Amino acid sequence: MNSILRAFGYLKPYWWLQIPALICALGVTVANLAFPWITKKLIDEVFLPSASPQQSLQSLRFCLTAFSLALLTSGVLTVLRQLLFTYVGERATADIRSDVFRHLQNLSLSYFGQEKTGRLMSTFTNDVGAMQGLYTSTLVDLITNSLQVVVTLVVLFRIEPGLAAISWPIVPLFAVSIVVFGRPLRHAGRHVQERAAAISEGLQEAISGMREVKSFTQEALQIRRFVSLFLSMIPVRLKQATLGAVSGETSSIAAWGGVMLVMWWGGQKVIAGQMKPGVLVAFTSYLGGLFGPTAWFVSLNSLLQSAMAGADRVFQLLDTVPQVQDAPNARELPPIAGDVHLHHVSFDYGDGKDALTDVTVRARPGEMVALVGPSGAGKTTLAHLICRFYDPREGRVTVDGIDVREVTQHSLRRQIGVVFQETFLFGTSIRENIRFGRPDATDAEVEAAAKAANAHGFICNLPEGYETQVGERGIKLSGGQRQRIAIARAILRDPRILILDEATSSLDSESEAAIQDALERLMVGRTSFVVAHRLSTVLRADRIVVLEGGRVAEIGTHAELLARNGAYRRLYDAQFGGAAVGRLVDGQVDGPTEQIVGR
Ligand SMILES: Nc1ncnc2c1ncn2[C@@H]1O[C@H](COP(=O)(O)OP(=O)(O)OP(=O)(O)O)[C@@H](O)[C@H]1O
Ligand SMILES: [Mg+2]
Known part of the structure; x- marks a missing residue:
């Protein structure tokens, strides 16, 4: 009643x-x-x-x-x-x-x-x-x-x-x-x-x-x-x-x-x-x-x-209370430099099974951290915690030394750009999909972002260009094209922190090169976390974090980790076999479509 x-x-x-x-x-x-x-x-x-x-x-x-x-x-x-x-x-x-x-x-x-x-x-x-x-x-x-x-x-x-x-x-x-x-x-x-x-x-x-x-x-x-x-x-x-x-x-x-x-x-x-x-x-x-x-x-x-x-x-x-809420005294996160630090973070999705256990990772302003590891290792989960989609059970996530739980979710996410593993496009025009990153962007800004994301070319080749309607889930575009639109959307936002959850699906080498090129431009001057499935991405990272079963197994550069002969080496060998290692050590990488980890 x-x-x-x-x-x-x-x-x-x-x-x-x-x-x-x-x-x-x-x-x-x-x-x-x-x-x-x-x-x-x-x-x-x-x-x-x-x-x-x-x-x-x-x-x-x-x-x-x-x-x-x-x-x-x-x-x-x-x-x-x-x-x-x-x-x-x-x-x-x-x-x-x-x-x-x-x-x-x-x-x-x-x-x-x-x-x-x-x-x-x-x-x-x-x-x-x-x-x-x-x-x-x-x-x-x-x-x-x-x-x-x-x-x-x-x-x-x-x-x-x-x-x-x-x-x-x-x-x-x-x-x-x-x-x-x-x-x-x-x-x-x-x-x-x-x-x-x-x-x-x-x-x-x-x-x-x-x-x-x-x-x-x-x-x-x-x-x-x-x-x-x-x-x-x-x-x-x-x-x-x-x-x-x-x-x-x-x-x-x-x-x-x-x-x-x-x-x-x-x-x-x-x-x-x-x-x-x-x-x-x-x-x-x-x-x-x-x-x-x-x-x-x-x-x-x-x-x-x-x-x-x-x-x-x-x-x-x-009456459902959001699990993640702004604290009553939450303040606005001021413009940040982009120092992201996860301190001894443990997290589970509520099923009693740890998705992350005691993870400590830091990215200083402007650095690029690659996250690698087998499927289910907790890479996407870690990315979600930085965005504060979930709160850690233990430990904390700080941005410029401020705990993300102390600031409003909006002020935090405004400074983060995310390209998700599975790109979602709304059932509207390409222009509107890119503009979703910043609704007040002008057409010129939208197009500049698309150019930076290497998407302008293929968009112009579509019969209706930027006005092309994409299906409910962008089904009329290829995976690589969708991803480039998502990158343009993130570029338009001009975020300090960038999170890229690379799609595991392999792309043709042309799309792959176009995306790599776009990412390179996108990452300049920003702190970025890239869930990397491709060798070309990993090679550029300032640091590689190897996750295994929700724990940090190793941290280091590509060369350091290979030399250590540990988890990264195993991952690498499993994917490319011994022959590739020689080429890598020489600094010669084969085609950019190679995947370091994948399904
Ligand atoms: N929404 C969810 N609810 C419950 N458990 C989840 C959820 N999302 C992920 N998990 C679990 O958390 C663990 C880590 O998942 P996560 O998505 O972070 O893996 P991943 O490293 O990104 O894998 P992939 O390379 O396949 O994308 C897995 O065991 C997964 O089953
Ligand atoms: Mg994932």
Whole structure:
């Protein structure tokens, strides 16, 4: 229930719009109350021959005018009410989505490692969607429906106290169905939402993994899996629909049972001449008018239940505390020289298995440190810690002597440029993708960055140049081209610290040379950490850090490490074999596509 109250909090900024909406809704209610009264008048004063034809005609004219007025008022006000409700509902929903999205931006990377993308998407669509029902009209409907029930009851007692006294108990009969069906309905609602989330989660994965599906020819398996996933929605939906329908019909039967009772009693009175037929018709009509609000109260139950399930999930996400947060007294990191130091850092991803153990590495301003080691050694992890995507369990990371936990994440990352192992490009133009490094960069600056990244040439050869749209994941570009765009993006940022997680995939020698050339330019005057898979990169490093199983195995220059005959030598030999060593010692390296470590 707490989450429902909290959900209603999103209506607060628009409370003033609820007032005209309420006025419209009340107008509609009043207009609707007029219809049975007009009907009664029609029957008793027009159709029954109790007055002169002249008078009857006048009454007929009056009734039809009143009927038209009520109809028109009800129509116009209903449209207005609908507009206001839709506007308020959409605004509140947009506010929730914005809050969730804002919160997602602040959550740590670790969160996105745990939660599936599709599950998060489903929060935006299904869960917020379930809450939307609350905002369209719930509050105002609650007021108008309650009012309608009360006014109708008063009218009923005024018309025929005796009949009213025997018929009013049908109203609480509805409550019985609320009690009986409430809990199962809530469960059913929750199951439906869970299924929907599972479907969107699975679809998201299935679509992103289309290349893998096709290359392993698993289309048929995927189809089977998804068809059964889609079908699995049926029983939960059926259960929900059945419960909803049975609950609705139970109320309906109770209601009509009440009406029949009234007809039986009232009918006898009319036959005995103790009651005018118009009164009985109006009475049953008013009584019928109670069903709408009462049915609404019944459906309110399932609406609240499914909204609550959605709201629970939305607020659970909103209440997730980011693992990495700015300290309350975090300050801005001033412009730095670029002295990066990891002191005895140990780190695990929360699975109890150390990804890094007691790692100490330092890069002085302007230095280039190469990180090498077998797959899973912790190279990318180390790079992530410098960006403070995660906090170390032990030890600390300092930049210019300042612990990165003491400064705001923004001020730290503003001075870091990263090219990740797997380049992600947004589904927009190449220009916009490069500009992501610095949104206020001019076109000339974007192009200068592309030139420095050796990307300008191939971009100009594309039919639409810089305006070429790249696919969701830049699928229309080659790996090397994507990487050069990512480098341009990092160059544009003009960072003091540069982190390059080299792609493990081999590139053709031309791309390779172009990238090396771009990197060389990019690294000048910056402190850089390069996760190196290529010999050409390693050779240029001021220092090579060899990681093995999350520990620093060796540190030194290429020549020093080779001479030491240790971990680096083993890595090197495994990749290139003894013959290459001779060439290396002579300082002659073969093609630049050689990889020092790779998969
Ligand atoms: N998000 C994560 N959650 C849990 N464990 C992780 C996560 N990322 C990496 N690991 C684990 O941490 C260890 C180090 O991984 P890391 O990605 O740093 O290796 P790497 O040296 O960059 O390897 P590669 O050369 O293959 O890129 C591995 O054992 C890996 O399984
Ligand atoms: Mg890696």
